[in-house]
Amino acid sequence: MAVYALWNNKGGVGKSYLTFQIASQYALTHPQERVLVVDLCPQANSSSMILGGIEAGEAAIEQLSGMTPPRTIAGYINDRIVSPYVDTHSGANYLTQARTLNPTVPANLYLICGDEELEMQAARIQLACTAGPANAWQIVHTWIRNLIDDVRNSWDQQDITVFIDCNPSFTVYTELAISASDRLIVPFSADGSSKRAVRSVLNLVYGIVRRPGQVQSQYYRNVQQFRMALPQIYSYVGNRLTQMNNSSASAFRNVVLEIFTEVYRVYQANPGLFAIHPGGSPAPINRTTFRMMFEEQINDANTASVVSGALGIPICNLTSGTKRFAGRSAHVNQSQLDKQQPNIRDFVAGIE
Numbered sequence: 001m002a003v004y005a006l007w008n009n010k011g012g013v014g015k016s017y018l019t020f021q022i023a024s025q026y027a028l029t030h031p032q033e034r035v036l037v038v039d040l041c042p043q044a045n046s047s048s049m050i051l052g053g054i055e056a057g058e059a060a061i062e063q064l065s066g067m068t069p070p071r072t073i074a075g076y077i078n079d080r081i082v083s084p085y086v087d088t089h090s091g092a093n094y095l096t097q098a099r100t101l102n103p104t105v106p107a108n109l110y111l112i113c114g115d116e117e118l119e120m121q122a123a124r125i126q127l128a129c130t131a132g133p134a135n136a137w138q139i140v141h142t143w144i145r146n147l148i149d150d151v152r153n154s155w156d157q158q159d160i161t162v163f164i165d166c167n168p169s170f171t172v173y174t175e176l177a178i179s180a181s182d183r184l185i186v187p188f189s190a191d192g193s194s195k196r197a198v199r200s201v202l203n204l205v206y207g208i209v210r211r212p213g214q215v216q217s218q219y220y221r222n223v224q225q226f227r228m229a230l231p232q233i234y235s236y237v238g239n240r241l242t243q244m245n246n247s248s249a250s251a252f253r254n255v256v257l258e259i260f261t262e263v264y265r266v267y268q269a270n271p272g273l274f275a276i277h278p279g280g281s282p283a284p285i286n287r288t289t290f291r292m293m294f295e296e297q298i299n300d301a302n303t304a305s306v307v308s309g310a311l312g313i314p315i316c317n318l319t320s321g322t323k324r325f326a327g328r329s330a331h332v333n334q335s336q337l338d339k340q341q342p343n344i345r346d347f348v349a350g351i352e
């Protein structure tokens with residue numbers, strides 16, 4: 001049971017979609033636990049899906065963000081902007097049990113809803129990092145950790161599983177998300193810029209530079225200065241894999257291979273940066289065992305994915321047939337569900 005951040009420096013790779021699917025499936029398969037999603041992206045895409053999709057979910061976000069104070073991440077961040085260096089212990093006030101707004105998600109799934117206001121708050125978060133005591137940066141970078149502790153305490157449960165959906169840019173609230181997490185899941189897609197994006201993750205979070213003279217990220221240097229913990233890499237996830245035997249499928253295989261090569265090099269030099277998965281497997285000793293542990297692939301489920309997100313129905317609960325949303329209808333084929341449901345189930349089964 002740990003805090004997972006889903007992050008890649010690149011947009012549109014499936015961070016929010018996978019947060020929704022993985023958290024829902026984890027909650028479904030662990031009914032005795034409570035599962036928390038913290039949406040640290042101002043676009044609030046994972047919140048929208050968790051709260052019921054493009055109609056009900058969007059309306060729910062409006063409702064939560066319109067409350068006084070907003071029952072969203074922005075409500076909590078406001079508390080901390082007012083009291084940056086003294087913990088407000090107010091995180092649990094901003095929780096929403098997703099099931100109260102979306103009947104299709106498990107009852108043990110909870111959300112700190114995303115809020116576009118976060119973008120406006122970024123400048124003030126940044127200011128709080130530089131004003132105040134000598135370790136202001138460190139204190140501000142524990143705000144989300146504090147928030148998770150508040151939720152843990154309010155539930156009187158030490159062991160909870162948390163998924164944090166991040167914004168692609170490495171802005172200050174993304175830094176807070178990374179600083180709050182124990183494990184990092186890095187989704188990527190099959191295009192040419194994915195390798196560059198994964199390299200950015202490795203530099204921005206872990207200070208891994210590729211050329212002599214290349215500067216390490218300020219984030220990494222601050223983490224070192226304040227001796228803070230970094231998340232361990234849990235997996236890199238090739239998302240929207242197309243299975244057809246055509247050029248796009250082989251292009252995808254090449255991208256996956258390139259990213260594997262990149263990440264494996266880091267593992268060989270710094271195995272401590274990686275989270276050895278539970279379940280009794282020993283630390284990987286070669287390329288094959290490394291890939292088995294750290295590489296995941298999620299197929300593209302086409303219309304089924306669109307419908308899952310639009311209706312806020314987790315893909316593993318979605319059935320085939322004609323579905324209606326936003327005044328139109330779409331047909332979900334069983335074959336689309338069969339492509340992705342096993343991937344999500346397998347991935348989640350490996351999460352402790």
Ligand SMILES: Nc1ncnc2c1ncn2[C@@H]1O[C@H](COP(=O)(O)OP(=O)(O)OP(=O)(O)O)[C@@H](O)[C@H]1O
Nearest residue numbers: 011012013014015016017168240299300301302305
């Ligand atoms: N495995 C998949 N199969 C089909 N569609 C997918 C899959 N994963 C993601 N998508 C779709 O791809 C689009 C981008 O996904 P998503 O919004 O999750 O990316 P993101 O990384 O969170 O983007 P951003 O950087 O803007 O936050 C969405 O429309 C989503 O529904």
Ligand SMILES: [Mg+2]
Nearest residue numbers: 015016041045
């Ligand atoms: Mg997103």
